[in-house]
Amino acid sequence: AESLSDIKAGKALNLLLLFSALSALYAYLRTWGSLRPLVAVGMATVAVFSPVVSSQLFTFYLDGALSLLLLTLLCLLLLWLSTGAKRARYSAVLAAVLLLNIKFTAVPYVVVLLFGVLLWAWKHEPTRFRQTLDAAFGALVLGILVFGYQPYVFNQSTQGFFLYPVQDYPLSGRTPPNESLIVDQLPADFVEANRFEKLARSFFA
Numbered sequence: 001a002e003s004l005s006d007i008k009a010g011k012a013l014n015l016l017l018l019f020s021a022l023s024a025l026y027a028y029l030r031t032w033g034s035l036r037p038l039v040a041v042g043m044a045t046v047a048v049f050s051p052v053v054s055s056q057l058f059t060f061y062l063d064g065a066l067s068l069l070l071l072t073l074l075c076l077l078l079l080w081l082s083t084g085a086k087r088a089r090y091s092a093v094l095a096a097v098l099l100l101n102i103k104f105t106a107v108p109y110v111v112v113l114l115f116g117v118l119l120w121a122w123k124h125e126p127t128r129f130r131q132t133l134d135a136a137f138g139a140l141v142l143g144i145l146v147f148g149y150q151p152y153v154f155n156q157s158t159q160g161f162f163l164y165p166v167q168d169y170p171l172s173g174r175t176p177p178n179e180s181l182i183v184d185q186l187p188a189d190f191v192e193a194n195r196f197e198k199l200a201r202s203f204f205a
């Protein structure tokens with residue numbers, strides 16, 4: 001939104017991600033020879049309109065966008081491995097770069113997904129393993145070291161950890177309110193409220 005200087009235009013990016021995920025999934029499903037186009041459209045539509053995506057489609061929350069990009073990346077990688085289309089491989093690199101820079105908690109998702117695809121390619125598509133490895137390496141370099149210089153490289157050089165401040169969080173996931181990343185964005189009485197009160201106030205405030 002900031003780069004587009006318009007709030008409504010910024011929210012439209014979610015729609016672009018939605019159609020990207022829909023198109024990528026449809027393209028992959030069409031590689032299943034026996035699947036009719038209408039059935040592929042229906043399956044892709046059901047898959048992309050998850051509850052998280054539907055509820056956050058016209059907001060600036062990132063979880064819906066994160067899930068759409070993950071789906072897009074997975075479909076593009078599968079499309080590359082099943083058809084060998086270079087366009088799918090290059091598009092997968094771009095999707096991974098976007099993922100790594102939309103939310104830093106996407107890093108483990110991207111790493112696990114790329115590792116899984118590489119392992120599958122090594123066992124089932126050895127002729128495409130090297131190209132898949134190059135694409136994965138390029139995506140991580142571009143996503144973390146180039147386009148992700150801020151925050152990843154900056155955090156590593158200034159705070160000693162590229163995912164700062166995640167390393168200070170307890171493994172239980174229950175972060176004390178005074179250490180929360182969103183403590184400055186919420187009223188103190190809301191942070192301290194129980195889960196049921198938070199739910200009620202979030203929906204009916």
